Amino acid sequence: MPDSEYYLKNWDILKKQLEDFKKFLIHLHGFSELFGHSIVYLFTRPFYLRDILVQMHSIGVRSLVIVLLTAGFTGLVMALQSGYEMAVYGAKMYVGTLVSVSLVRELGPVLTSLVVAGRVGAGITAEIGSMNVTEQIDAMRALGTNPVKKLASTRFIAITIMLPILTIIGDATGIFGGLVISVSSLGISAPFYWMTVLRALTLNDFLAGLIKPFVFAMTISTVSCYMGFTAKGGTKGVGEATTRSVVVSSILIFFLDFLITKFILSVS
Amino acid sequence: MNKDQRYIIGFQDVHKSFEENHVLQGLNLSIFEGETLVILGRSGCGKSVTLKILLGLIYPDVGQVFVDGEEITQVPEKRMFSIRQKFGMLFQGSALFDSMKVKDNVAFALHEHTKKSEKEIIDIVKRNLEFVDLAGTEELMPSELSGGMRKRVALARAMAYQPKIMLYDEPTTGLDPITATTINALIRKTQRELGVTSIVVTHELESGFSVANRVAVISEGKIIEIGSIDEIKNSQNEFVKTFIAGPK
Numbered sequence: 285m286p287d288s289e290y291y292l293k294n295w296d297i298l299k300k301q302l303e304d305f306k307k308f309l310i311h312l313h314g315f316s317e318l319f320g321h322s323i324v325y326l327f328t329r330p331f332y333l334r335d336i337l338v339q340m341h342s343i344g345v346r347s348l349v350i351v352l353l354t355a356g357f358t359g360l361v362m363a364l365q366s367g368y369e370m371a372v373y374g375a376k377m378y379v380g381t382l383v384s385v386s387l388v389r390e391l392g393p394v395l396t397s398l399v400v401a402g403r404v405g406a407g408i409t410a411e412i413g414s415m416n417v418t419e420q421i422d423a424m425r426a427l428g429t430n431p432v433k434k435l436a437s438t439r440f441i442a443i444t445i446m447l448p449i450l451t452i453i454g455d456a457t458g459i460f461g462g463l464v465i466s467v468s469s470l471g472i473s474a475p476f477y478w479m480t481v482l483r484a485l486t487l488n489d490f491l492a493g494l495i496k497p498f499v500f501a502m503t504i505s506t507v508s509c510y511m512g513f514t515a516k517g518g519t520k521g522v523g524e525a526t527t528r529s530v531v532v533s534s535i536l537i538f539f540l541d542f543l544i545t546k547f548i549l550s551v552s
Numbered sequence: 553m554n555k556d557q558r559y560i561i562g563f564q565d566v567h568k569s570f571e572e573n574h575v576l577q578g579l580n581l582s583i584f585e586g587e588t589l590v591i592l593g594r595s596g597c598g599k600s601v602t603l604k605i606l607l608g609l610i611y612p613d614v615g616q617v618f619v620d621g622e623e624i625t626q627v628p629e630k631r632m633f634s635i636r637q638k639f640g641m642l643f644q645g646s647a648l649f650d651s652m653k654v655k656d657n658v659a660f661a662l663h664e665h666t667k668k669s670e671k672e673i674i675d676i677v678k679r680n681l682e683f684v685d686l687a688g689t690e691e692l693m694p695s696e697l698s699g700g701m702r703k704r705v706a707l708a709r710a711m712a713y714q715p716k717i718m719l720y721d722e723p724t725t726g727l728d729p730i731t732a733t734t735i736n737a738l739i740r741k742t743q744r745e746l747g748v749t750s751i752v753v754t755h756e757l758e759s760g761f762s763v764a765n766r767v768a769v770i771s772e773g774k775i776i777e778i779g780s781i782d783e784i785k786n787s788q789n790e791f792v793k794t795f796i797a798g799p800k
């Protein structure tokens with residue numbers, strides 16, 4: 285027979301779980317609110333055009349080299365691997381098809397977004413987080429300026445514009461990487477490679493390839509700003525928030541990628 | 553102080569807790585337009601929290617706060633941003649924007665809320681930096697300044713927009729006596745010349761007494777004594793007596 289202590293102990297555990305669930309809901313609410321405000325504030329004065337341009341520049345410049353490297357090497361490796369594998373089935377000539385379809389549909393958006401989450405997202409969390417723990421966010425509010433509008437909205441729109449562009453650049457670099465390998469070690473002619481690439485890609489691929497970075501961009505921006513605004517506990521807290529920001533963004537990117545892919549396949 | 557002056561700020565039975573820590577426990581306080589009120593109290597007694605409540609940076613659990621006749625604990629966030637423009641706040645840790653030059657820190661509110669030309673803004677920045685004895689530091693980054701210099705830049709930033717009410721959180725703590733005297737003189741000068749209402753939070757008695765029209769003492773989350781400097785010095789309250797006399 286369980287005694288009263290047994291019930292009390294379970295009651296404590298249940299209470300703790302309810303407490304955790306409440307915290308989760310509070311975070312979810314804060315997160316959705318930040319997402320909503322980031323969009324709404326874009327349409328109200330002042331517009332902070334200068335801040336947006338500065339952010340777009342810094343996001344683009346900060347990420348361009350690493351996006352080029354990541355996508356370029358991915359294209360090279362994919363062509364190499366698939367070239368030798370597909371030769372077994374006599375399909376070596378169609379390396380271009382495989383490389384371009386996987387890049388445009390999947391790897392381009394996902395890899396570019398992961399790189400941007402690691403580089404730009406972490407930077408945003410660290411910056412807003414340290415402003416938060418040193419009372420700079422309070423100072424901004426005290427000076428009559430809304431920090432969500434000034435900091436989050438501007439970064440939101442900047443990433444949402446830049447990430448699809450970076451993704452397109454990444455896709456092109458990867459496909460070019462595939463070309464280099466096809467011509468140099470697989471004996472495929474450049475015109476043939478381009479023909480297989482152009483034949484393979486459909487409108488749906490381009491659509492999927494652009495919807496994804498668009499959604500991922502909003503995710504990265506909201507997650508990294510949210511982690512920054514909620515960072516507490518000094519420099520250590522900012523470090524933890526930065527790590528959390530990259531982890532949460534990455535997981536959400538993979539999860540949303542799955543959902544979007546499933547959705548696109550089901551409608552087409 | 554003229555007795556029929558109007559109140560510009562009022563706290564009514566304000567309570568604020570951080571989890572188990574019951575910081576403010578029924579704070580009542582009224583401030584006259586144009587006066588300089590000094591709030592004294594031990595470290596951790598809730599002085600900074602009181603100023604942040606006034607700015608709507610922290611919301612009280614219970615109670616009402618009036619600014620210029622408007623109750624601010626219930627107003628929508630949007631309205632709060634305009635109410636905040638009445639205030640200039642010197643933060644305890646200066647809170648300068650580290651990614652901006654000194655001049656952009658000082659010009660922040662001007663860039664945000666006015667349509668002044670760049671030339672006018674440069675002039676105002678220059679005047680405010682001269683006011684705090686930091687002429688020529690416009691192009692420096694906050695990380696290149698000493699603690700005392702940061703405090704003075706923060707003061708220039710808070711005053712640049714010509715607020716009606718200035719809040720000073722420990723304006724002289726950690727400064728050498730000469731700079732401290734200059735800052736105290738500045739606080740008096742802003743009150744005298746611009747008619748600004750000021751609240752000065754401090755635990756340095758000398759500094760406090762040198763700028764105050766009235767003094768309030770906080771202990772255990774309440775104002776336990778408020779009055780003129782003489783009234784405070786002659787207070788019969790045990791805590792006030794010990795606080796004024798210092799340890800020994």
Ligand SMILES: Nc1ncnc2c1ncn2[C@@H]1O[C@H](COP(=O)(O)OP(=O)(O)OP(=O)(O)O)[C@@H](O)[C@H]1O
Pocket residue numbers: 570573575593594595596597598599600601602644755
């Ligand atoms: N954001 C916060 N979260 C949790 N606790 C807080 C927060 N801000 C202040 N406190 C707590 O409230 C109490 C009062 O803090 P406050 O900063 O107002 O003290 P203070 O009177 O300004 O002290 P000091 O003279 O040292 O600056 C402290 O115990 C502090 O731990």
Ligand SMILES: [Mg+2]
Pocket residue numbers: 599600601644721
């Ligand atoms: Mg304080």
